[in-house]
Amino acid sequence: MFYTLVILACLTSAPGACESRELIISDLAIHPGTAFMQAQPLVAQWSETHPAYFVQRWRLLPGRGA
Numbered sequence: 001m002f003y004t005l006v007i008l009a010c011l012t013s014a015p016g017a018c019e020s021r022e023l024i025i026s027d028l029a030i031h032p033g034t035a036f037m038q039a040q041p042l043v044a045q046w047s048e049t050h051p052a053y054f055v056q057r058w059r060l061l062p063g064r065g066a
Contacts, residue, residue: 001028001062001063002028003026003035003039004062004063005025006059007020007022008055009021010054010056012053021046023046025039025042028060039058
């Protein structure tokens with residue numbers, strides 16, 4: 001099963017400038033609760049690799065994407 005990790009990211013220099021980023025993830029657990037816990041480090045990793053942004057919020061959606 002695949003999930004879509006949806007991150008609302010805002011520019012650190014302009015907190016009102018936010019955009020949605022979607023990442024398709026196929027290697028998470030099938031159980032939604034477990035997948036949610038597995039996604040948390042991915043959000044942290046995304047945040048570390050995009051230092052100009054901060055994560056306002058995020059969510060994990062099952063079965064979206066291509």
